[in-house]
Amino acid sequence: MAQIFVIGIGGTGMRCIEAFTHLCAIGMFDNTDVHLLALDTDKDNGNFTRLKNLKEAYIKTKGVNKKQFALQDTFFSANLHYYQFSPDYSRQSTFDILYDYSQTKRNDPNKSSIADLLFTDNAKEFDLKHGYRAQTHLGSMLMYHSILAEAEDSDVTNLKGEGGKTGNIKGFIDELANACQSGSPRVFILGSIFGGTGASSIPIIPKALIEGAKKMGVAIDLSTAYFGATLLTSYFSFPSPNATDLANQKVIATSDKFALNSQAAMMFYEVDETVKKTYQRFYMMGTEAMERVRSGGAVVEGKTITGGKDQANDSHYIELLSAFAAWDFFNSTDEDLSHLKEKRKLEYLYRTFDDNGKITFEDFVGSEKKTEFAKRLGMFTAMSYLILLDKYDFFGQAQRGELTRVKIEGYNDILKDETDALNHFMSLAHFAVVGEAVQDGWLRQIHRSAGGGDKFLLGAGVFGCNSKRECGNFDFNKELFQRGSEFESNKFSTGLLGGSIYDSFVKKFITIDEPANITNKCEKLIKRTYDTLCQLYNFKS
Amino acid sequence: MKKIESLKQVEALIGETYMYALIIGIIAVVLAFIIANLVKYQGGKNPTDHITRRIWYIVIGIIAPIAFFLYNSLYVSNYITKAPLQAKFSSANLFASLAVLGVFVVLGILTMLFMRRSKWGSILGKSK
Secondary structure: OEEEEEEEEHHHHHHHHHHHHHHHHHOOOOOEEEEEEEEOOOOOOHHHHHHHHHHHHHHHHOOOOOOOOOOOOOOOOOEEEEEEEOOOOOOOOOHHHHOOHHHHHHHOHHHHHHHHHHOOHHHHHOOHHHOOOOOHHHHHHHHHHHHHHHHHOOOOOOOOOOOOOOEOHHHHHHHHHHHHHOOOOEEEEEOEOOOOHHHHHOOOHHHHHHHHHHHOOOOOOHHHOEEEEEEEOOOEEOOOOOHHHHHHHOOOOOHHHHHHHHHHHHHHHHHOHHHHHHOOEEEEEOOOOOEEOEEOOEEOOOOOOOOOOOOOOOOOHHHHHHHHHHHHHHOOOHHHHHHHHHOOOOEEEOOOOOOOOOEOHHHHHHHHHHHHHHHHHHHHHHHHHHHHOOOOOHHHHHHOOHHHHHOOOOHHHOOHHHHHHHHHHHHHHOEEEEOOEEEEOHHHHHHHHOOOOOOEOEOHHHHHOOEHHHHHHOOOOOOOEOOOOOOOOOOOOOOOOOOOHHHHHHHHHHHOOOOOOOOOHHHHHHHHHHHHHHHHOOOOO | OOOEOOHHHHHHHHHHHHHHHHHHHHHHHHHHHHHHHHOOOOOOOOOOHHHHHHHHHHHHHHHHHHHHHHHHHHOHHHHEOOHHHHHHHHHHHHHHHHHHHHHHHHHHHHHHHHOOOOOOHHHHOOOO
């Protein structure tokens, strides 16, 4: 069983972990224990909350109060362990207060002169609760020392992210140390380099983990681990702050400086010895244009939102690309990474999209794995209709024991909490039905960010339904994949005598054997549904 | 159809009637089976597709023996010229019609049990 470690930092990092969690759900990380650490200063951030809801739904889908395992060839195959860490700025919310700067300056000006040299007055006074606001020099120092302080604090117990519980950074370091005992585990860091929290944390995270382990008294050297990260440059913009906001907030990261911030960060990473020593691979990515950020499908206009619950940006396809950078890193050979580590070489990778404006499966995973990705995403999307639409409600039927009419028994043991969690996950992943309307989920948001229409992976019809009725009438048996694409033939007919999608699905489902090696009934049903859909759509399961 | 005038002819007719009863019973099962398969699986809360199939099964189960009985009483028995022979045939007709029902029920339920995980088997309803 493989063990991988993923860290998401800052607002963009949260959305990248969100994309990564969706990859886990579609089954791109079979037989893998995934340790996910969400690192953000802004505890109340809307994206952070969305991620927490998503991981909770994922974990509950795999079983409520049940031991969870990684599986193979199914959805939700990765076993997720979730950890989070947020430096506590609720009481001491500025650099000035945290480091007792004003008093030090009065009593011993020599001691405070380094801060005067490095930080502007505003940088010393802005509220840290909403992140480091492009003040990366300040952010690196604060994040590094917060991690070390947490690791050293004997009052903080070591919490593992197991059994649906949220772990803490000590638990994460401990798991990483355990993994280091039996080899060289891989740690991938997801975050942006144009803002504050991500850009300031990427360079210090490996060192902070290694030093943190020492502070915890762990005897194992964490520097044997391989480290990779995304260098995610500016890809969205938001309204510029007005003079009042600026005066109130002291420091606000403005999107007109994002390109410059990215450039400065990359120049620093390129020459910094610590970065070069600790990382093996960087994945560079960005977009040509910076589109205005959206929230709930609408372009964000007016007031600048520095953070908090109102900052719930829609997802973007570049975040999925970041998640695939992690996928690539974890699928690299040991030889490649050990060679880079031995030579102390830092490799930069990038991928370009075709000029035709269409984003294909191959663009994310290359030609070798494109069918696998198409199968997983396509079948997951098909399953979402069977779950989310009342007219199908397949998992609900199974849970209520209504499949016993064809003597398919045992699924009524599934806990309602588990099917509710699956339903919730699917609504976050694809769409949520609210009355007669549908609300966009992650997949629809990234489709929009890619330009809409048939420019993104699946058929345009998947994204064209704007009401419950339209979704119910959508022929996902025939129009799941794009017309003219190589997966167009992956479809199924409902028969000549007025059949239906649900009828064809249940008929096939009955013929599929129940998986013997899975104990949790909800996961059994998911696996059997996966096998059914693979056969219907002519994919090898 | 020829006129039936002797006891021997009536006895032969009764034998044939039982044979037809068996065939009609089987045809009724096949018809119910086809209709059951045409009724689609229903999604959503409280699906009633199996009840629809059951209703069709019961309707066919009622119609087939009645139609068989009426056919023999109103059409076939007209060819029997003598009243005592007619009486003998009509009691046999009643038993043959019950045989249609018997074949329909026994064959139907046996095949349903055998094909429990199918639309046909769903007529039996939810298992406990």
